[in-house]
Amino acid sequence: MPLREDQIKALANETRIEILRILDRPMEHFSHQESADPEESGVCVQLIAEHFGVSQPTMSRHIELLKRADFISAKRQQKWTYCLRNEAALADYASWLKESLKIRDI
DSSP: OOOHHHHHHHTSSHHHHHHHHHHHSHHHHHTTOOSSOTTTTOEEHHHHHHHHTOOHHHHHHHHHHHHHTTSEEEEEETTEEEEEEOHHHHHHHHHHHHHHTTOOOO
């Protein structure tokens, strides 16, 4: 189980939040990925880096924080790493945040 501190840190950066947003609809943003199906296998880290206009090492640091928080899974296939959102972990974090802050439905 990831530490809540890691999850909070992962979401403390707009780039990492945006990574989670674009991975929610991978075909909308990465339909040009030819090496694997973006919805089934995930999106290549290199393509995510290109989307944001950053270097692959910079993106890898963002991905590592999101992995540590368990918000994404990353799997290596040959020389590429593919990322998928972890919907269960995101839902668990949202529930924890709602409960921790005593957020009421309005």
